[in-house]
Amino acid sequence: MENIHNLADASLWLPVWQQKALHIAAFSVFLLFIILLMLFMNRLTGRRRLFNALRYITLCISFVYVGLVLKAQPTTTNIVILLNALRDIEFPLSTLYILEPYIFLSFIFILFTLIVWGRGVFCGWLCPYGAMLELLNKVYQKFSRFRIALPEKVHWKMVYLKYAIFLVIAGVSFYNFMLSEYLTEVEPFRTFVLKLRREWYFVLYFAVITAASVIIYRAFCRYLCPLGAALALPSLLKRMNITRVKFHDLCGTCKICGRDCSAQAIGKEGYIDSSECFYCMQCQLNFWDEDRCPVLIKQKAKGARAKTETL
Ligand code: SF4
Ligand code: SF4
Numbered sequence: 272m273e274n275i276h277n278l279a280d281a282s283l284w285l286p287v288w289q290q291k292a293l294h295i296a297a298f299s300v301f302l303l304f305i306i307l308l309m310l311f312m313n314r315l316t317g318r319r320r321l322f323n324a325l326r327y328i329t330l331c332i333s334f335v336y337v338g339l340v341l342k343a344q345p346t347t348t349n350i351v352i353l354l355n356a357l358r359d360i361e362f363p364l365s366t367l368y369i370l371e372p373y374i375f376l377s378f379i380f381i382l383f384t385l386i387v388w389g390r391g392v393f394c395g396w397l398c399p400y401g402a403m404l405e406l407l408n409k410v411y412q413k414f415s416r417f418r419i420a421l422p423e424k425v426h427w428k429m430v431y432l433k434y435a436i437f438l439v440i441a442g443v444s445f446y447n448f449m450l451s452e453y454l455t456e457v458e459p460f461r462t463f464v465l466k467l468r469r470e471w472y473f474v475l476y477f478a479v480i481t482a483a484s485v486i487i488y489r490a491f492c493r494y495l496c497p498l499g500a501a502l503a504l505p506s507l508l509k510r511m512n513i514t515r516v517k518f519h520d521l522c523g524t525c526k527i528c529g530r531d532c533s534a535q536a537i538g539k540e541g542y543i544d545s546s547e548c549f550y551c552m553q554c555q556l557n558f559w560d561e562d563r564c565p566v567l568i569k570q571k572a573k574g575a576r577a578k579t580e581t582l
Pocket of ligand 1: 393394395398399400401402491492493496497498499500
C-alpha cells in the first residue's frame with residue numbers, strides 16, 4: 272500500500288516529467304509513428320523505395336535521437352527490477368515510475384507491440400543499439416561482401432544461448448542484485464549510450480562485439496542479448512506461419528525469402544520463427560516484387576504475352 276501512496280505522490284516524479292516534457296512529446300510521437308508503420312506495413316512493402324526510405328529514416332532516429340540524445344536504451348536491468356518487484360508482490364508500477372520517462376514509455380511500447388507483433392518491432396525498429404548494428408551492416412555491405420553466416424544447425428542451437436544468459440542474470444538477481452548488475456555488462460549498451468566514455472576494457476568489449484555483429488549479421492542480437500531473449504520468450508511459445516508468403520502456389524519451393532533473411536529466421540519448413548524475426552520485412556518486399564518473386568515474374572510474362580497476342 273505504501274508503494275501505491277508513493278505512486279500517488281506526484282511530487283516525486285512530476286518535476287522530472289515536466290522538465291523533459293518536450294522530449295517526452297517528441298519521443299511519444301516517434302513511438303506512434305513506428306506503430307503506424309506497422310499497421311500499414313502490408314501497403315508499404317508493396318512500394319520498396321518508400322519502404323526503404325521510411326525504414327532507414329526510422330533507424331537513424333532510433334540510433335541518434337533515441338540512443339545518443341535521449342539515452343533511452345532499455346536494458347535487462349529494467350526487466351530484472353520488474354521480476355524482483357513481482358516476486359516480492361510489490362506493486363510493479365512503484366518500480367516503473369521511478370525509471371526514466373523514456374524507458375517507461377519504451378516499455379509501454381514494448382508491451383503493446385510484443386502482444387500484437389512480437390519482439391521484432393522493438394529489436395528491428397526502436398532499440399538504439401540494434402538500430403546502430405542494422406545501419407552499420409548496411410554501410411558494411413556497400414564496401415565488402417565478406418560475411419559469415421553460421422550453418423543452419425549451429426545457428427538454431429546458438430539462438431538458445433541468449434535465453435541461458437538471461438535466465439542466469441534473472442536467477443542471480445534474486446539472491447544478489449549487485450552481482451546480476453555486473454552480469455548485465457554482457458550488454459554493450461551502457462558503453463554505447465555513454466558514447467564510449469568508459470574504462471578501456473568496456474570500450475574494447477563494445478568494439479569486438481559490434482565488429483563481430485557486422486561480419487556475422489547482428490550476432491549479438493541473435494545469440495547473446497539477454498534483453499532480446501526476455502522479449503522473445505513469449506514468442507518462443509508460438510510459431511508464426513508465413514501465411515503471406517504461402518499465398519503464392521509456388522511458395523516454399525524457390526527459397527528466395529529464406530536466403531534473403533539475414534537473421535536466418537525462416538526455417539527449412541518455411542515458417543518464420545517470430546522469436547528470431549526482426550521485422551525487417553525483406554521477405555515481404557520479395558513477396559510483392561514483380562522482378563524477384565518467380566510467381567509474379569511468370570504472371571507478368573503471361574500478361575505481357577497476352578497483350579502482344581491481342582495486338
Ligand atoms: S536483441 Fe538486444 S541489442 Fe538487439 S535489438 Fe533486441 S534488445 Fe536491442
Ligand atoms: S526477412 Fe522476414 S523473416 Fe527474416 S527477419 Fe526480415 S521480416 Fe523476419
